[in-house]
Amino acid sequence: MPSDFQDTxxxxxxxxxxxxxxxxxxxxxxxxxxxxxxxxxxxxRLVHSAGFGTRIASGAAPDADTVFRIASMxxxxxxxxxxLLRDAGLLALDDPAEKYVPELASWPPVTADADRITIRxxxxxxxxxxxxxxxxxxxxxxxLPAFGALLAGGxxxxxxxxxxxxxxxxGYATLGRVITAASGVPYDEFVRTRVMGPLGMMxxxxxxxxxxxxxxxAGGPAGPVPAAAANLAQGYRRGGDGWxxxxxxxxxxxxxMGGVYSTVRDLATxxxxxxxxxxPGASGAQAGEDxxxxxRASRREMQLPQAVTGWRSPDRLPGGPSGSPAYYGFGLFVDxxxxxxxxxxxSGGYPGFGSNMRWHPATGVGVVALGNGTYCNTSGLTAQVxxxxxxxSASYHVALAPSKSARAGSGAGTGTGAAAQPGGPWxxxxxxxxxxxxxxxxxxxxxADALFAPNVAWDAPYVERRQAIELMKSRIGxxxxxxxxxxxxxxxxHCRWWLTxxxxxxxxxxxxxxxRTPRVQxxxxxxxxxxxxxxxxxxxxxxxxxxxxxxxxxxSIPVAAGTDVTLLTRRLRMAGAWAGAVAPGVFRGGDGSGSxxxxxxxxxxxxxxxxxxxxxxxxxxxADVTL
Numbered sequence: 001m002p003s004d005f006q007d008t009x010x011x012x013x014x015x016x017x018x019x020x021x022x023x024x025x026x027x028x029x030x031x032x033x034x035x036x037x038x039x040x041x042x043x044x045r046l047v048h049s050a051g052f053g054t055r056i057a058s059g060a061a062p063d064a065d066t067v068f069r070i071a072s073m074x075x076x077x078x079x080x081x082x083x084l085l086r087d088a089g090l091l092a093l094d095d096p097a098e099k100y101v102p103e104l105a106s107w108p109p110v111t112a113d114a115d116r117i118t119i120r121x122x123x124x125x126x127x128x129x130x131x132x133x134x135x136x137x138x139x140x141x142x143x144l145p146a147f148g149a150l151l152a153g154g155x156x157x158x159x160x161x162x163x164x165x166x167x168x169x170x171g172y173a174t175l176g177r178v179i180t181a182a183s184g185v186p187y188d189e190f191v192r193t194r195v196m197g198p199l200g201m202m203x204x205x206x207x208x209x210x211x212x213x214x215x216x217x218a219g220g221p222a223g224p225v226p227a228a229a230a231n232l233a234q235g236y237r238r239g240g241d242g243w244x245x246x247x248x249x250x251x252x253x254x255x256x257m258g259g260v261y262s263t264v265r266d267l268a269t270x271x272x273x274x275x276x277x278x279x280p281g282a283s284g285a286q287a288g289e290d291x292x293x294x295x296r297a298s299r300r301e302m303q304l305p306q307a308v309t310g311w312r313s314p315d316r317l318p319g320g321p322s323g324s325p326a327y328y329g330f331g332l333f334v335d336x337x338x339x340x341x342x343x344x345x346x347s348g349g350y351p352g353f354g355s356n357m358r359w360h361p362a363t364g365v366g367v368v369a370l371g372n373g374t375y376c377n378t379s380g381l382t383a384q385v386x387x388x389x390x391x392x393s394a395s396y397h398v399a400l401a402p403s404k405s406a407r408a409g410s411g412a413g414t415g416t417g418a419a420a421q422p423g424g425p426w427x428x429x430x431x432x433x434x435x436x437x438x439x440x441x442x443x444x445x446x447x448a449d450a451l452f453a454p455n456v457a458w459d460a461p462y463v464e465r466r467q468a469i470e471l472m473k474s475r476i477g478x479x480x481x482x483x484x485x486x487x488x489x490x491x492x493x494h495c496r497w498w499l500t501x502x503x504x505x506x507x508x509x510x511x512x513x514x515x516r517t518p519r520v521q522x523x524x525x526x527x528x529x530x531x532x533x534x535x536x537x538x539x540x541x542x543x544x545x546x547x548x549x550x551x552x553x554x555x556s557i558p559v560a561a562g563t564d565v566t567l568l569t570r571r572l573r574m575a576g577a578w579a580g581a582v583a584p585g586v587f588r589g590g591d592g593s594g595s596x597x598x599x600x601x602x603x604x605x606x607x608x609x610x611x612x613x614x615x616x617x618x619x620x621x622x623a624d625v626t627l
Contacts, residue, residue, distance in 0.1 A: 015040060015389045017048045023388060024369070026562040027381040028052045030612055030621045031594070033354065033373030034236050034243050037062040038381070039264040040389060041359065041366035044276055046268035055233040055372065057243065064265040067203055067211045068233045068370040069248075070355045071137075071348030074260035075172050076270070076302070079123055079331025081179050081191050083298045091182045093120040097127075100181035101174055103151035114160040119178060121161045122171040123330045124307040128159040129168040130493035135513040135521030136169030137350055138455030140249040140259060141215070147173065147253035154516040156426070158492045165307040165328055166491060169257040170514050172331075176256030187256055198293045199269055204262040206255055208232065208248035215250040232261075235352015237374040240464060246352035246374065258350060267368045271357050274299055274332075274344065275364040302330040303344045303361065309333070337383075340390055345382070349375040351459060358382040365390050374459075425489040428518050432510055433495050436523060437481060440469055440499070440508070453519040468527055471592050475528045476501030485586075493518060498586060504528055505586045527592030534618035535596055539611060542623070543584060543600065546576040560619040568623055575625035580604040 020040060028036045034057070039049035051061040062068075085091050091100070096116045098104035104117060110128055121127040142150075151174070158166055176187040183190045188206045196204050208215050212230035236243040251259060262270075273292045277299035290296060305327030327334040335343045345358035345366075354376030359366030367385045369378040425433075435451050443466050448457075473479065479501035481487075487497035493512040498505050506526040512518035529536035541557045553559070553569045576582070579602025588608055590596035597610040605627070612622040 014391070015042065015048060017050075019388050020048065020385045021050050022562060023384045024050060024381060025052055026560075026564075027369075027378070028371075029560050029562055031614070033371035033376040035062045035233060036369065036371045036378075036381075037064065037066050037068070037233075037264050038367065038369040038378075038385070039064055039268050040385065041268045041271045041275070041364075041368070043364060044272045046265055049264050049268075055231070057234070057236075057245070062233055062370070062372075063231075064268075065203060065263050066231050066233050066370075067261050067263055068355060068372060069208075069235065069258075069348075069350055069353045070260050070262050070267070070370065071258040071350035071353055072169070073262075073267075073346045073348040073355055073357055074256065074258050076274075076331040076346055077191050077195055077260055078172055078175050078179070078187075078256040079302055080195055080294050080299075081183075081187075082119065082123060082175060083302065083330065084194055084294055085179065085182045087295060087298055091119060091178070093123065094118050097122055097174060097178060100178040101151065103148055104174075106152065107154060110157045110160045115162050117161045119175070120306075122168075122175050122178070125165045125168050125171060125309070125328050126159075126162050126307050127168060127171045128157040128161045128163070129166065129170050130156060130158045130491060130512060130514045130518070131167045132169050132511075132514050132521060133167070133349065134455050134459055134511070135453045135515075135519075136173070136254060136257060138249075138453070138458055139169075139173070139252070139254040141252035142254055144253050147177075150515070156428075156493065156512070156514050156516060156518050165309050167309070168514070169254060172257035173254040176253065179256070188251065188259075194293055198291065199273065201262070201266040201269055204260060204266045204270075206259050206261065207251050208261065211261065213248050215248045233353075233370070233372040235350070235372050235374070237351060237459075240467070243373075248352075258348065264368050264370060267357055267370075268366075271359050271366040271368060272364075274303060275359045275361060275366055277303070278361040278364075302332055303334060304329055305334045306330060337387075339387060343383075343386065345379075347377075347379045349377070351375075354378050356382045358386055360386060360390050363390055424492060425487075425495050426492045426512070426518070429489065429493060429495050429510070429512055432512060432518075432520050433487065433497060436508065436510055436520065437499075440525065443469060451520055452523070453513050453515075453521045455521060456523060459522075465523075468591075469525065471530075472499075472506060472525055472527050473501075475530065475592070476504040476506060478502065479506075499525070507586060507588045524589065526587040526589045526597065528587045528590075528598075529592055529596055533593065534615050535590075535593055535611070535613045538613045538618060538620055539584065539596055539598065539609075542572070542609065542611065542620075543582060546572060546600075547581050549576070558617070558619045560614065560621045563620070563622075572623060572625060575600075575607050575609075578602075578605055579607050582607070 024038050035053035035055045037051045039046050049064040051063045055062040055066050097119055117127045179187045211232040213232050235246040237246050277296045307328045309326045309328050332344050332346050337343050340360055343358055343360050348355035351374050354371045356378040357368045367382040369381050371378050445462055479499045482498035482500045485498045487495055489495050496509040508525045510520050511522045513521040545554050553565050559565055582600035582602040585599040585601045588597040593615045595612045600607050600609050608626050610624045
């Protein structure tokens with residue numbers, strides 16, 4: 001049962017809180033987080049909230065005042081600070097970033113005809129840096145002098161500035177330096193005094209210590225750190241023996257990209273401030289009537305598409321939202337939902353935590369969800385809740401109208417030569433793939449240390465990685481790189497490829513860091529299910545059911561309580577009709593016991609089936625199909 005603490009609901013908003021709670025409970029039942037707190041925002045306030053699971057091992061459920069690390073949701077605070085300085089005339093968005101961060105001035109251009117990096121490029125993720133989620137997360141406590149040295153040494157580029165969007169924590173860390181230089185006060189002090197304080201966000205801050213926690217020493221995690229009594233959620237990762245506590249990282253140079261701690265209640269205030277910026281000229285928007293420190297026009301500007309982040313059509317089934325683009329604004333994602341119209345928000349993923357905030361500008365309804373499991377994906381939860389609670393009769397576009405009332409080719413980070421072609425890997429990426437292949441065949445900790453950024457061992461200890469590799473070997477047999485399927489790169493610092501053994505093929509994937517000499521910041525290798533295991537039985541049963549043509553969910557496949565079997569059946573049957581008779585092929589992801597992602601080769605098309613299963617009971621927790 002949830003820990004419920006519903007606030008007084010808005011008088012004219014009819015929200016089915018029971019349906020929303022059921023969605024949240026189903027999410028937690030997937031086992032991606034020990035605890036979850038979520039809330040619904042309407043008419044400028046928190047109208048409903050609930051907590052599930054535990055905020056700390058064997059403890060009470062979290063509530064609207066439980067503090068979680070919100071990770072990349074912090075970027076909206078940093079972007080707000082930049083626009084406050086812009087509005088005050090202390091900087092311009094098209095200023096070169098090196099005007100405020102002098103270490104950047106020594107960087108040669110990425111190409112002879114490329115722009116210098118501007119503040120706008122950093123805000124919109126178009127500076128050209130490689131994406132850096134796992135590496136950047138572990139730089140959270142980096143001291144400012146060390147960050148300065150990192151910048152002074154040069155970085156690697158995937159693209160020329162202003163030519164393509166790629167998610168970058170490093171860019172937002174650099175914006176922290178811009179804010180300090182332009183304001184004359186430390187980054188965190190500026191945000192606390194100019195943003196959080198005026199909004200009354202008293203349980204929003206930048207360190208665990210402010211809520212009774214203890215941070216690990218800078219430079220690497222210490223042992224488990226228990227959350228103190230001040231209603232602070234402990235972060236956890238899934239280890240070999242269950243949930244393991246993740247130490248709190250200290251405040252440092254990367255705080256502008258992911259250092260904020262907050263609560264559902266405070267974030268309801270944050271969401272309300274953005275939602276209240278629409279429509280232009282609305283009643284109550286007159287000077288002096290809006291308590292928000294950032295003017296309404298600037299808050300609307302943050303929520304407008306500034307850069308295209310990707311097109312969604314390749315992973316949608318027929319009848320879905322074909323061709324819907326996703327955008328980045330200033331510290332916020334902008335999405336065009338096929339049913340709701342425009343929604344705005346941001347996720348946060350971090351060792352120990354996962355979060356999301358999402359709102360619907362046309363109605364002002366929003367959802368906040370905070371979990372204490374490593375990178376738990378709460379974005380799907382907020383999307384489902386928002387679709388469930390937004391009034392069906394809403395006018396989805398009225399809020400937008402005024403109310404009538406590559407980096408260098410020859411050396412990483414040198415910035416000389418031609419920009420990389422889209423999809424073409426760096427030489428360092430290809431070399432890293434070869435090194436990883438050798439490591440997978442014959443693991444060596446010394447070689448791993450030379451190849452990986454430190455976060456790799458922190459995110460999953462080598463002993464766990466070795467065990468996973470041995471499992472993979474035991475299930476596909478002696479293996480080598482696929483001779484029939486070429487490696488693929490989504491960006492110069494990324495590569496996925498396939499390892500084939502006598503009993504199957506699995507996907508491996510790496511992402512390199514944006515350092516001048518790039519290192520591998522993430523490695524994933526799919527592990528197939530063990531023959532006869534609960535996961536294997538469910539996979540085989542789902543495939544057999546798809547091929548049977550039956551329109552009724554089979555009783556032989558148990559489903560976890562709260563799962564919408566009707567929706568599950570419809571979704572999978574659509575895939576079956578589209579692909580025809582299917583057979584399992586390459587394993588794309590999964591841990592081999594509780595999750596699997598596998599390509600299904602069909603008569604007419606190929607699809608990817610993803611399943612999450614309780615390995616002890618064999619119950620299906622979640623299923624999805626993409627092209």
